[in-house]
Each structure stands twice: as structure tokens, then as C-alpha cells.
Amino acid sequence: MIPRVAIIFNPIAGRRRRLVLEDVCDRLAARGWAMDLKPTGARGDAERFARDIADLPPDARPDLLAVAGGDGTIGEAINGLISAKGALPLAIIPMGTANVLAAEIGLTVHPDTIAAAIDARQSQAIHIGRANGRAFTLMAGVGVDAHVVANLDTALKRRIGKGAYVWGAFKQLFRFGFPTYRVTIDGAAPIAAASIIVAKGRFYGGRHLVAPRARLTAPSFQVCLFERRGAFHMLRYALALGLGLLPKAAGYSIIEGRHVTISGPENDPVQGDGDVLGHLPVTIDIAPVPVHLVMPVGVRR
Numbered sequence: 001m002i003p004r005v006a007i008i009f010n011p012i013a014g015r016r017r018r019l020v021l022e023d024v025c026d027r028l029a030a031r032g033w034a035m036d037l038k039p040t041g042a043r044g045d046a047e048r049f050a051r052d053i054a055d056l057p058p059d060a061r062p063d064l065l066a067v068a069g070g071d072g073t074i075g076e077a078i079n080g081l082i083s084a085k086g087a088l089p090l091a092i093i094p095m096g097t098a099n100v101l102a103a104e105i106g107l108t109v110h111p112d113t114i115a116a117a118i119d120a121r122q123s124q125a126i127h128i129g130r131a132n133g134r135a136f137t138l139m140a141g142v143g144v145d146a147h148v149v150a151n152l153d154t155a156l157k158r159r160i161g162k163g164a165y166v167w168g169a170f171k172q173l174f175r176f177g178f179p180t181y182r183v184t185i186d187g188a189a190p191i192a193a194a195s196i197i198v199a200k201g202r203f204y205g206g207r208h209l210v211a212p213r214a215r216l217t218a219p220s221f222q223v224c225l226f227e228r229r230g231a232f233h234m235l236r237y238a239l240a241l242g243l244g245l246l247p248k249a250a251g252y253s254i255i256e257g258r259h260v261t262i263s264g265p266e267n268d269p270v271q272g273d274g275d276v277l278g279h280l281p282v283t284i285d286i287a288p289v290p291v292h293l294v295m296p297v298g299v300r301r
Helices: 015-030 045-054 071-082 100-105 111-120 144-150 154-160 163-175 231-242
Strands: 004-009 034-039 064-069 090-094 123-126 129-131 134-136 139-142 181-185 191-193 195-199 221-226 252-257 260-263 269-272 275-279 282-286 291-294
Touching: 004 015, 004 045, 004 090, 015 034, 015 064, 015 090, 015 111, 045 064, 045 071, 064 071, 071 090, 071 100, 071 134, 071 291, 090 100, 090 111, 111 291, 129 139, 129 269, 134 269, 134 275, 139 144, 139 282, 144 163, 144 195, 144 269, 144 275, 154 163, 163 231, 181 195, 181 221, 191 221
Parallel strands: 004 034, 004 064, 064 090, 090 291
Antiparallel strands: 123 291, 129 134, 129 282, 139 195, 139 269, 181 191, 181 260, 195 221, 221 252, 260 282, 269 275
């Protein structure tokens, strides 16, 4: 039987990223794969396509679903998968700005490595987080980073990539009011914090370490608390993040948990995997059904 993969992709991605996808497809074709390309046209298409593909009858369903895009597009597709009646392993073709999920699983952005991973079909069950029912793979954030995401200049992001987030964070130094958020972890007493990241993975914004003990395969979160408020501490945390020292920074702590509630200013944004998932108050838990994610050859997480 000829193996089949359905690939969800953004048709208006930049030329360099399109070349990566084309190269992966050429290498898969050389390995004997049949491909069904599904171009998105609007926000929400990746989620709908993933759900519809997973719900196909067994004789019409592909062997794998692949998503060619960034962490946000992958997150959309995962929302489709966990809401589907059927199940389908997921592979990623990293084509985003930061590609944090690729970093998390050790997948290099190289066409031959990506094609080899898809061809090997070595998948592993990962536990997905949900924020008010909306799935995320890597993290959900409240506070400064959520405001950066909510106010991001998307045109600037297309031009300068990660630099748009740096510029957005700089602007928040003068705009963000630094309110206090209250987080409850597994029913314990509420904790006050200036910003919060509920992490499923170790990395943030690429390969910047925020939660050394986080694992996609663990049915729990690492709740990262930025305890100190104000522009000075925001800059201090950012510097520590860039230097790889954030886990040891003063006023930063990590608590493991499975069920998290966060309150703060009403309708404050909640970001997940680089997109706004919803608004406060928010309840964050582990999705009841894991997703089977295709891993690079020889990698187990």
C-alpha cells in the first residue's frame, strides 16, 4: 500500500518557506508517499481541515496528517484533532517565526530530516493543555506576553519576524499597567504574580528556556510565576531569558500542577502558542485525550 499524508499549509507563506515545503514534498515523493495538499484560506481553516480529515472513513483516511506552518497554525490543527471523533498521528513541517514545537522535540528545520521523520512514522503521545476549553501545545500566558501577542503588528512580523515581538515588548514597557494576577494551582491557596506562563514545554520564543522540567509527554504543567511587578523587573526577566538564566532569576518560581485557574483584570487577554486564545478569568487543564505527535528519527521525549 502507498502511504498517504494530508498536508495543511498556508499558500501565502513567504517564498523561502514555500521552498522548504516543496523540498519536503519532493523527498516524500521519492520515498513513495502520496500527498494531498490542503491550502488554508482563512483563520480557522486548519482546525476545520484537521477535524474533517481525522473523521474520514478508515478507507479514505490518510496515514498521517502534517501541518506546514508556525506554532499558531499547528495549534489550530491540534484543536481540530482533539475535537474529532477519529484519531490521526500529527507531523509538523516547521515554517513559522519561532518554531518552538520543533525545538521542543528536537526537529531541525531541514527538509531531509522532516521527510525522514514523516517516513519513519515514529509517534509519541503528548498531553495537550486547554485554556477555557481551547487547546494549546506549548504554553498559555497571562500578563506582559499576552499583551504583546494581543497587540502584535502582524505586518511588521511578516517583515522582521521575531523582531516584531521584541518591539512589541518594548512598547509594553510604557503601556502595560502591571496589574496583579491571582493563580490557583490544584486547589491550593491563591498566589499573586505579575505575569504567568503555564508551560507544557521547556522553551519560549524559540530555544529560550523557561521550564527545565516541562515535558510534552507529562500529564501536568509547569506553572511559571513572575512575582515582581514593574518595567525594571520586566527588563530584568527579559535579560535573564535571553542569557538562559531565567529559571535561576530572583522573583521567578515554578510550581507543577494539573489544574490552574487565573483571575485578574476582566477580559485581559490569554495567549496560547503565540495566539490569543481567550480572556480572563481562565481555567487551564489537561485535555482528556492525548495527541500522537510524529518525532524525529531516533528521538524520544
